Amino acid sequence: MRNGEWGIGRARRLPRARLAGLTAVVAAIAVASSALSCSAEPAGSPEQRSGAQARAAQDSTAGAAGIGDPYYRLDGNGGIDVLHYDIDDTYAFARSGVRPRLSGSTTLRIRARQDLASFHLDLLLEATAVRVDGVDAGFVSGAHELVVTPATAIDRGQRFEVVVEYDDDPSAYSWRGERNWLANAREVVTMNQPHMAAWWFAANDHPRDKATFDIAITTDDDKTVLSNGRRIAREDNGDGTATTRWRMADPMATYLAFFAAGDFQVRTGTSPAGIPVTSAVSRGFGAAKRQRLWTVLRRAGRVTDWLQTELGPYPFDSTGGLVTTLPAGFALENQTRPTYGGWIDASTQVHELAHQWFGDSVAVDRWRDIWLNEGFATYLEARYREAHGGLSTQRWMRRNHDALRGLRSFWKVDIADPGPDRIFAEPVYLRGGMTLAALRHRIGAADFRTLLRRWAAKHADGTVRTGEFIALAEKVSGRRLGGFFRAWLRAPKAPARTRANGF
Numbered sequence: 001m002r003n004g005e006w007g008i009g010r011a012r013r014l015p016r017a018r019l020a021g022l023t024a025v026v027a028a029i030a031v032a033s034s035a036l037s038c039s040a041e042p043a044g045s046p047e048q049r050s051g052a053q054a055r056a057a058q059d060s061t062a063g064a065a066g067i068g069d070p071y072y073r074l075d076g077n078g079g080i081d082v083l084h085y086d087i088d089d090t091y092a093f094a095r096s097g098v099r100p101r102l103s104g105s106t107t108l109r110i111r112a113r114q115d116l117a118s119f120h121l122d123l124l125l126e127a128t129a130v131r132v133d134g135v136d137a138g139f140v141s142g143a144h145e146l147v148v149t150p151a152t153a154i155d156r157g158q159r160f161e162v163v164v165e166y167d168d169d170p171s172a173y174s175w176r177g178e179r180n181w182l183a184n185a186r187e188v189v190t191m192n193q194p195h196m197a198a199w200w201f202a203a204n205d206h207p208r209d210k211a212t213f214d215i216a217i218t219t220d221d222d223k224t225v226l227s228n229g230r231r232i233a234r235e236d237n238g239d240g241t242a243t244t245r246w247r248m249a250d251p252m253a254t255y256l257a258f259f260a261a262g263d264f265q266v267r268t269g270t271s272p273a274g275i276p277v278t279s280a281v282s283r284g285f286g287a288a289k290r291q292r293l294w295t296v297l298r299r300a301g302r303v304t305d306w307l308q309t310e311l312g313p314y315p316f317d318s319t320g321g322l323v324t325t326l327p328a329g330f331a332l333e334n335q336t337r338p339t340y341g342g343w344i345d346a347s348t349q350v351h352e353l354a355h356q357w358f359g360d361s362v363a364v365d366r367w368r369d370i371w372l373n374e375g376f377a378t379y380l381e382a383r384y385r386e387a388h389g390g391l392s393t394q395r396w397m398r399r400n401h402d403a404l405r406g407l408r409s410f411w412k413v414d415i416a417d418p419g420p421d422r423i424f425a426e427p428v429y430l431r432g433g434m435t436l437a438a439l440r441h442r443i444g445a446a447d448f449r450t451l452l453r454r455w456a457a458k459h460a461d462g463t464v465r466t467g468e469f470i471a472l473a474e475k476v477s478g479r480r481l482g483g484f485f486r487a488w489l490r491a492p493k494a495p496a497r498t499r500a501n502g503f
């Protein structure tokens with residue numbers, strides 16, 4: 001994710017800066033763009049919900065409500081490993097006096113990680129039916145947690161298929177103060193972090209459980225639909241609607257799944273190194289503006305190629321990007337096809353495509369480790385500028401250190417554990433990026449290059465924690481770096497200007 005203008009050497013872009021956290025931004029945008037701002041009532045009476053919770057508490061084979069991330073206790077679910085999502089959604093745009101509607105089903109192929117008499121999924125929409133291996137299941141829907149009780153209990157290690165059906169207004173829902181449905185009467189893009197899935201499909205909504213995806217979206221036949229990975233088919237249904245099918249063949253975290261529908265100009269091609277590219281710009285922008293956006297976006301293939309020379313092979317089967325007119329005010333690293341909310345600039349494109357390695361392929365195991373995404377993407381913006389005749393990463397680090405040295409609020413954030421409401425705070429990005437620039441100077445460019453490439457290769461399609469990165473940095477460099485990382489990631493003051501700290 002990328003938002004606002006921080007530090008030295010970034011291209012100027014968004015008028016707004018220094019926001020405490022993205023959640024607040026998103027909430028503000030959603031309220032501004034939504035006619036109604038009341039929170040939807042969760043389905044199921046309080047009695048039903050507390051009854052289900054009581055039964056779950058008594059039953060030792062109930063899957064936990066969350067995956068175990070202390071930042072967001074209800075994110076993800078216990079006892080299940082989703083292998084594949086097959087999303088089949090129909091979206092009806094809002095019309096005068098009529099709210100938007102999202103109906104359809106999510107089919108999840110799951111492996112049980114424990115015996116399960118019941119299990120949870122994350123879904124804000126009200127479920128209308130749930131089947132497990134083709135048999136109707138009991139369920140309680142509401143308040144983000146969909147509790148499913150199959151007719152027959154499931155054994156540890158068993159593979160099973162769950163179908164969840166829904167028909168609801170996604171714009172009516174908020175979660176943790178976030179109103180993340182981003183749409184108007186002409187365009188919709190499902191983009192947000194860390195929460196987005198529960199507005200449009202039933203999910204084990206945490207990056208620790210990645211899965212492959214088939215995403216089919218049915219909507220008005222004059223709309224173009226984009227999503228992750230490769231487009232498989234578009235079928236005209238003969239009733240004014242069309243169904244577009246996309247496939248993400250590599251494992252993906254749930255928040256990185258997206259679809260966009262609207263009047264998009266689409267360009268497909270291949271990067272010089274041979275990676276298929278699909279990019280799109282909304283025709284809601286005027287022709288001149290659209291041309292300016294394309295001058296940046298059309299370089300997605302070349303930027304991906306350059307990142308391969310830095311980081312090793314691109315982890316996925318296609319690349320590109322999408323610029324929407326919807327004023328998200330941020331860009332997001334949706335897998336294979338980052339989304340840009342209202343603008344794109346060269347540095348932001350480098351940031352989002354760098355996330356394909358760090359954030360998407362190598363994902364966080366806990367949200368507290370978010371600097372492993374944002375610090376890395378920010379460092380690669382600086383590295384890209386250096387490699388293209390700009391400021392060196394070391395000078396970039398030193399200039400930021402100079403400018404920020406006396407700013408206590410900046411150094412107060414523990415970027416290896418910033419807290420759930422600060423995962424997108426400025427220091428996570430900038431101090432994180434400066435950490436890597438300093439590390440490169442400390443261990444040398446050759447070892448640093450080996451480190452980043454080995455990190456990307458070793459943990460491809462996996463998840464990571466900060467301690468693992470420190471251990472690999474020590475192994476690759478043959479140095480003890482505990483003091484270095486304490487000073488750069490955790491100490492509540494600017495690192496001293498010492499050789500040990502990478503100066």
Ligand SMILES: [Zn+2]
Binds near residue numbers: 001351355373377
């Ligand atoms: Zn980012």
